[in-house]
Amino acid sequence: MSIKVRIPAPLQKLTKDQPEVEVEAATIKDLVDGLEKHFPGIKARICDENGKIRRFINFYVNDEDVRFLKGYDTALKDKDEVSIIPAIAGGSN
Protein backbone atom coordinates (compact mmCIF):
# COMPACT_ATOMS: atom_id res chain seq x y z
CA MET A 1 0.00 0.00 0.00
CA SER A 2 0.99 3.57 -0.50
CA ILE A 3 2.39 5.30 2.59
CA LYS A 4 2.85 9.03 3.00
CA VAL A 5 6.34 9.91 4.25
CA ARG A 6 7.38 13.30 5.63
CA ILE A 7 10.91 14.16 4.64
CA PRO A 8 12.91 16.45 6.96
CA ALA A 9 14.59 19.58 5.57
CA PRO A 10 18.15 18.17 5.59
CA LEU A 11 17.07 15.28 3.28
CA GLN A 12 14.83 17.23 0.93
CA LYS A 13 17.66 17.84 -1.50
CA LEU A 14 17.46 14.13 -2.27
CA THR A 15 13.69 14.18 -2.77
CA LYS A 16 13.83 17.07 -5.24
CA ASP A 17 12.72 19.48 -2.51
CA GLN A 18 9.54 17.54 -1.80
CA PRO A 19 8.63 17.65 1.91
CA GLU A 20 6.26 14.73 1.45
CA VAL A 21 6.51 11.67 -0.76
CA GLU A 22 4.50 8.46 -1.21
CA VAL A 23 6.09 5.05 -1.16
CA GLU A 24 4.68 1.53 -1.50
CA ALA A 25 5.60 -0.32 1.68
CA ALA A 26 4.35 -2.89 4.19
CA THR A 27 7.12 -2.39 6.76
CA ILE A 28 9.65 0.29 7.65
CA LYS A 29 12.33 -1.80 5.92
CA ASP A 30 10.23 -1.78 2.73
CA LEU A 31 9.77 1.91 3.10
CA VAL A 32 13.50 2.65 3.36
CA ASP A 33 14.19 0.45 0.34
CA GLY A 34 11.34 2.12 -1.56
CA LEU A 35 12.74 5.54 -0.75
CA GLU A 36 16.17 4.47 -1.99
CA LYS A 37 14.63 3.22 -5.24
CA HIS A 38 12.95 6.56 -5.92
CA PHE A 39 15.63 8.79 -4.42
CA PRO A 40 19.03 7.11 -4.75
CA GLY A 41 21.45 8.07 -1.99
CA ILE A 42 18.84 8.64 0.68
CA LYS A 43 19.40 5.28 2.38
CA ALA A 44 23.03 6.06 3.09
CA ARG A 45 21.94 9.22 4.89
CA ILE A 46 19.32 7.36 6.95
CA CYS A 47 21.15 4.10 7.66
CA ASP A 48 24.67 3.27 8.77
CA GLU A 49 27.03 0.91 6.94
CA ASN A 50 25.33 -2.08 8.63
CA GLY A 51 21.97 -0.99 7.30
CA LYS A 52 20.68 0.11 10.70
CA ILE A 53 18.78 3.35 11.15
CA ARG A 54 21.24 5.95 12.44
CA ARG A 55 20.92 6.85 16.10
CA PHE A 56 20.26 10.53 15.49
CA ILE A 57 17.39 9.87 13.08
CA ASN A 58 13.97 8.62 14.15
CA PHE A 59 11.14 7.08 12.19
CA TYR A 60 7.65 7.65 13.48
CA VAL A 61 4.57 5.74 12.39
CA ASN A 62 1.92 8.36 13.09
CA ASP A 63 3.20 9.57 16.49
CA GLU A 64 5.07 6.44 17.59
CA ASP A 65 8.84 5.99 17.39
CA VAL A 66 9.57 2.68 15.62
CA ARG A 67 12.50 2.04 18.00
CA PHE A 68 9.82 1.39 20.63
CA LEU A 69 7.74 -0.70 18.23
CA LYS A 70 9.40 -3.36 16.08
CA GLY A 71 12.08 -1.18 14.52
CA TYR A 72 12.74 -2.09 10.92
CA ASP A 73 10.04 -4.78 11.02
CA THR A 74 7.31 -2.42 12.18
CA ALA A 75 4.28 -3.18 10.02
CA LEU A 76 2.53 -0.37 8.18
CA LYS A 77 -1.14 -0.25 7.43
CA ASP A 78 -3.28 1.81 5.12
CA LYS A 79 -3.46 5.52 6.01
CA ASP A 80 -0.41 5.32 8.28
CA GLU A 81 1.83 8.34 8.02
CA VAL A 82 5.54 8.01 8.47
CA SER A 83 7.75 10.90 9.57
CA ILE A 84 11.51 10.94 9.47
CA ILE A 85 12.80 13.23 12.21
CA PRO A 86 16.50 13.92 12.64
CA ALA A 87 18.16 15.59 15.59
CA ILE A 88 18.64 19.27 14.84
CA ALA A 89 21.18 21.41 16.61
CA GLY A 90 20.73 24.98 15.46
CA GLY A 91 19.83 27.60 17.99
CA SER A 92 22.49 30.08 18.74
CA ASN A 93 25.19 31.18 16.40
Next chain:
Amino acid sequence: MNLNESQIERYSRQLILPHVGGKGQEKILHARVLVVGTGGLGAPCALYLAAAGVGTLGLVDSDKVELNNLQRQIIHSTPAVGTPKAESGKKRISELNPDVNVVAHNLKATSENILDLIKPYDIVVDGTDNFPTRFLINDACVMTNKPLVHAGIFRFDGQIMTIMPKSGPCYRCLFPEPPPPGAVPSCQEGGILGAVAGVLGVLQANEVLKFILGIGELLVGKLLIFDALTSSFRTVKVPKDKDCAVCSDHPTISKLIDYEEFCSLRKEKK
Protein backbone atom coordinates in the same frame (compact mmCIF):
# COMPACT_ATOMS: atom_id res chain seq x y z
CA MET B 1 7.66 39.22 49.93
CA ASN B 2 5.31 42.06 49.10
CA LEU B 3 5.15 43.46 45.63
CA ASN B 4 5.82 47.18 45.55
CA GLU B 5 3.64 49.61 43.65
CA SER B 6 5.76 49.65 40.55
CA GLN B 7 5.87 45.84 40.47
CA ILE B 8 2.09 45.66 40.77
CA GLU B 9 1.87 47.98 37.78
CA ARG B 10 4.63 46.25 35.79
CA TYR B 11 3.23 42.75 36.20
CA SER B 12 -0.46 43.73 36.26
CA ARG B 13 -1.37 41.85 33.08
CA GLN B 14 -0.08 38.58 34.45
CA LEU B 15 -1.07 39.25 38.08
CA ILE B 16 -4.71 39.22 37.05
CA LEU B 17 -4.35 35.76 35.54
CA PRO B 18 -6.00 33.20 37.81
CA HIS B 19 -2.96 30.95 37.36
CA VAL B 20 -0.50 33.61 38.48
CA GLY B 21 -1.67 36.20 40.99
CA GLY B 22 0.57 37.59 43.72
CA LYS B 23 1.73 34.12 44.78
CA GLY B 24 2.67 33.15 41.25
CA GLN B 25 4.52 36.42 40.73
CA GLU B 26 6.51 35.77 43.89
CA LYS B 27 7.47 32.36 42.51
CA ILE B 28 8.65 34.02 39.31
CA LEU B 29 10.62 36.67 41.22
CA HIS B 30 12.32 33.94 43.24
CA ALA B 31 13.06 31.69 40.27
CA ARG B 32 16.59 31.09 38.99
CA VAL B 33 16.86 30.18 35.32
CA LEU B 34 20.01 29.43 33.30
CA VAL B 35 19.84 30.16 29.58
CA VAL B 36 22.73 28.53 27.71
CA GLY B 37 23.35 30.45 24.49
CA THR B 38 22.05 33.96 23.90
CA GLY B 39 21.47 33.35 20.20
CA GLY B 40 18.40 32.71 18.09
CA LEU B 41 16.64 30.70 20.83
CA GLY B 42 18.20 32.15 23.97
CA ALA B 43 17.68 35.79 22.99
CA PRO B 44 13.87 35.77 22.76
CA CYS B 45 13.61 33.25 25.60
CA ALA B 46 15.70 35.38 27.98
CA LEU B 47 13.82 38.56 27.04
CA TYR B 48 10.42 37.05 27.86
CA LEU B 49 11.69 35.51 31.09
CA ALA B 50 13.20 38.85 32.12
CA ALA B 51 10.06 40.74 31.22
CA ALA B 52 8.00 38.32 33.33
CA GLY B 53 10.25 39.08 36.30
CA VAL B 54 12.39 35.93 36.68
CA GLY B 55 14.53 36.87 39.69
CA THR B 56 17.85 35.43 38.64
CA LEU B 57 18.71 34.87 35.01
CA GLY B 58 22.05 33.33 34.05
CA LEU B 59 23.24 33.89 30.49
CA VAL B 60 25.96 31.63 29.14
CA ASP B 61 27.78 32.58 25.94
CA SER B 62 31.42 32.81 24.98
CA ASP B 63 30.86 34.54 21.66
CA LYS B 64 30.83 38.20 20.73
CA VAL B 65 27.91 39.89 19.03
CA GLU B 66 28.26 39.92 15.23
CA LEU B 67 26.27 41.99 12.78
CA ASN B 68 24.83 38.83 11.18
CA ASN B 69 23.40 37.81 14.58
CA LEU B 70 21.00 40.74 14.77
CA GLN B 71 18.55 39.32 12.20
CA ARG B 72 17.29 36.93 14.90
CA GLN B 73 19.14 37.45 18.20
CA ILE B 74 16.88 40.26 19.29
CA ILE B 75 18.40 40.72 22.73
CA HIS B 76 21.46 42.30 21.09
CA SER B 77 21.52 45.67 19.37
CA THR B 78 23.68 47.32 16.71
CA PRO B 79 25.93 49.25 19.15
CA ALA B 80 26.66 45.92 20.94
CA VAL B 81 28.41 44.43 17.90
CA GLY B 82 31.87 43.28 18.98
CA THR B 83 30.99 43.03 22.69
CA PRO B 84 30.53 39.74 24.59
CA LYS B 85 27.04 38.34 24.06
CA ALA B 86 26.48 37.51 27.73
CA GLU B 87 27.30 41.12 28.67
CA SER B 88 25.20 42.52 25.85
CA GLY B 89 22.26 40.41 27.03
CA LYS B 90 22.78 41.57 30.61
CA LYS B 91 22.77 45.22 29.57
CA ARG B 92 19.57 44.87 27.55
CA ILE B 93 17.78 43.04 30.37
CA SER B 94 18.85 45.57 32.99
CA GLU B 95 17.19 48.23 30.82
CA LEU B 96 14.08 46.10 30.40
CA ASN B 97 13.54 45.06 34.00
CA PRO B 98 15.59 46.14 37.03
CA ASP B 99 13.94 43.38 39.11
CA VAL B 100 16.09 40.80 37.34
CA ASN B 101 19.53 39.89 38.63
CA VAL B 102 21.42 38.87 35.48
CA VAL B 103 24.52 36.75 35.85
CA ALA B 104 26.66 36.94 32.72
CA HIS B 105 28.70 33.76 32.23
CA ASN B 106 31.13 34.76 29.52
CA LEU B 107 32.34 31.25 28.78
CA LYS B 108 31.68 28.09 26.79
CA ALA B 109 29.94 25.23 28.58
CA THR B 110 32.30 22.24 28.86
CA SER B 111 32.47 19.01 30.84
CA GLU B 112 34.74 20.88 33.27
CA ASN B 113 32.38 23.70 34.16
CA ILE B 114 28.85 22.56 33.31
CA LEU B 115 28.00 21.03 36.70
CA ASP B 116 29.06 24.19 38.56
CA LEU B 117 27.26 26.33 36.01
CA ILE B 118 23.86 24.66 36.36
CA LYS B 119 24.05 24.03 40.11
CA PRO B 120 22.61 27.34 41.41
CA TYR B 121 19.65 27.30 39.02
CA ASP B 122 16.17 25.74 39.20
CA ILE B 123 15.87 24.99 35.49
CA VAL B 124 18.08 25.14 32.39
CA VAL B 125 17.22 26.32 28.88
CA ASP B 126 19.25 24.85 26.02
CA GLY B 127 19.64 27.47 23.32
CA THR B 128 22.96 26.27 21.96
CA ASP B 129 23.91 25.70 18.35
CA ASN B 130 25.79 22.42 18.32
CA PHE B 131 25.36 18.75 19.20
CA PRO B 132 28.32 18.36 21.58
CA THR B 133 27.00 21.06 23.91
CA ARG B 134 23.42 19.80 23.63
CA PHE B 135 24.38 16.26 24.69
CA LEU B 136 26.65 17.67 27.40
CA ILE B 137 23.82 19.79 28.85
CA ASN B 138 21.38 16.87 28.70
CA ASP B 139 23.77 14.49 30.44
CA ALA B 140 24.69 17.06 33.12
CA CYS B 141 21.03 17.85 33.81
CA VAL B 142 20.11 14.15 34.03
CA MET B 143 23.05 13.44 36.37
CA THR B 144 22.10 16.29 38.70
CA ASN B 145 18.34 15.93 38.32
CA LYS B 146 17.92 19.42 36.87
CA PRO B 147 14.90 20.20 34.65
CA LEU B 148 15.85 21.20 31.11
CA VAL B 149 13.99 22.77 28.22
CA HIS B 150 15.52 21.65 24.96
CA ALA B 151 14.85 23.20 21.55
CA GLY B 152 16.50 23.06 18.16
CA ILE B 153 15.92 24.83 14.88
CA PHE B 154 16.95 24.16 11.31
CA ARG B 155 15.77 26.20 8.35
CA PHE B 156 11.97 26.17 8.70
CA ASP B 157 11.80 23.36 11.26
CA GLY B 158 11.80 23.54 15.03
CA GLN B 159 11.71 20.96 17.81
CA ILE B 160 11.12 21.42 21.53
CA MET B 161 10.90 19.04 24.47
CA THR B 162 11.07 19.50 28.23
CA ILE B 163 13.17 17.06 30.22
CA MET B 164 12.27 16.23 33.80
CA PRO B 165 15.06 13.83 34.71
CA LYS B 166 14.03 10.59 36.37
CA SER B 167 10.30 11.03 35.86
CA GLY B 168 10.46 11.56 32.09
CA PRO B 169 12.61 10.73 29.08
CA CYS B 170 15.79 12.67 28.31
CA TYR B 171 17.27 13.88 25.03
CA ARG B 172 19.22 10.61 24.67
CA CYS B 173 15.95 8.66 24.95
CA LEU B 174 14.93 10.62 21.85
CA PHE B 175 18.28 10.58 20.04
CA PRO B 176 20.76 8.16 21.64
CA GLU B 177 23.88 9.64 20.07
CA PRO B 178 24.97 12.80 18.30
CA PRO B 179 25.65 12.54 14.58
CA PRO B 180 29.24 12.10 13.52
CA PRO B 181 30.96 15.30 12.37
CA GLY B 182 29.71 16.42 8.98
CA ALA B 183 26.62 14.18 8.90
CA VAL B 184 24.14 16.94 9.65
CA PRO B 185 24.42 20.59 8.75
CA SER B 186 24.31 22.14 12.18
CA CYS B 187 24.93 25.85 11.99
CA GLN B 188 25.63 28.56 9.47
CA GLU B 189 25.21 26.17 6.55
CA GLY B 190 21.52 25.66 7.27
CA GLY B 191 20.20 29.17 7.41
CA ILE B 192 17.33 30.27 9.61
CA LEU B 193 14.46 32.71 9.52
CA GLY B 194 14.60 34.86 12.64
CA ALA B 195 10.91 34.45 13.37
CA VAL B 196 11.28 30.64 13.43
CA ALA B 197 13.94 30.94 16.13
CA GLY B 198 11.62 33.36 17.90
CA VAL B 199 8.71 30.90 17.92
CA LEU B 200 10.83 28.17 19.50
CA GLY B 201 12.64 30.47 21.94
CA VAL B 202 9.34 31.89 23.18
CA LEU B 203 7.92 28.35 23.52
CA GLN B 204 10.94 27.59 25.72
CA ALA B 205 10.14 30.65 27.88
CA ASN B 206 6.55 29.43 28.10
CA GLU B 207 7.70 26.01 29.34
CA VAL B 208 9.94 27.65 31.96
CA LEU B 209 7.14 29.90 33.23
CA LYS B 210 4.73 26.94 33.48
CA PHE B 211 7.39 25.02 35.38
CA ILE B 212 7.96 27.91 37.80
CA LEU B 213 4.24 28.42 38.34
CA GLY B 214 3.47 24.69 38.48
CA ILE B 215 0.63 25.08 36.00
CA GLY B 216 -0.52 23.33 32.86
CA GLU B 217 1.21 20.44 31.21
CA LEU B 218 4.88 20.46 30.26
CA LEU B 219 6.25 18.96 27.03
CA VAL B 220 7.49 15.92 28.94
CA GLY B 221 7.48 12.63 27.05
CA LYS B 222 6.69 14.32 23.79
CA LEU B 223 8.47 16.29 21.13
CA LEU B 224 6.64 19.28 19.69
CA ILE B 225 7.55 19.87 16.06
CA PHE B 226 6.98 23.19 14.31
CA ASP B 227 6.81 23.50 10.54
CA ALA B 228 7.09 27.19 9.73
CA LEU B 229 6.22 26.76 6.05
CA THR B 230 2.76 25.39 6.81
CA SER B 231 2.54 27.11 10.22
CA SER B 232 1.68 23.78 11.76
CA PHE B 233 2.55 22.07 15.01
CA ARG B 234 2.41 18.39 15.80
CA THR B 235 3.69 16.20 18.59
CA VAL B 236 5.24 12.77 18.59
CA LYS B 237 5.60 10.51 21.61
CA VAL B 238 8.97 10.20 23.31
CA PRO B 239 8.97 7.15 25.57
CA LYS B 240 11.56 6.75 28.32
CA ASP B 241 14.18 4.38 26.90
CA LYS B 242 14.75 1.58 29.39
CA ASP B 243 18.21 1.16 27.90
CA CYS B 244 19.06 4.89 27.80
CA ALA B 245 22.81 5.35 28.21
CA VAL B 246 22.39 8.14 30.72
CA CYS B 247 18.94 8.11 32.36
CA SER B 248 18.06 4.41 32.60
CA ASP B 249 18.52 2.26 35.70
CA HIS B 250 21.75 0.88 34.25
CA PRO B 251 23.47 3.87 32.65
CA THR B 252 26.58 3.24 30.58
CA ILE B 253 27.54 6.91 30.62
CA SER B 254 28.49 8.13 34.07
CA LYS B 255 31.06 10.73 33.05
CA LEU B 256 30.44 13.87 31.01
CA ILE B 257 31.68 13.71 27.43
CA ASP B 258 33.18 16.48 25.34
CA TYR B 259 32.25 15.33 21.85
CA GLU B 260 34.26 16.61 18.92
CA GLU B 261 33.13 19.93 17.54
CA PHE B 262 30.94 19.17 14.57
CA CYS B 263 30.56 22.14 12.44
CA SER B 264 33.56 22.50 10.20
CA LEU B 265 32.59 26.07 9.39
CA ARG B 266 32.82 27.03 13.04
CA LYS B 267 36.14 25.31 13.39
CA GLU B 268 37.63 27.14 10.46
CA LYS B 269 36.47 30.44 11.84
CA LYS B 270 38.18 29.90 15.19
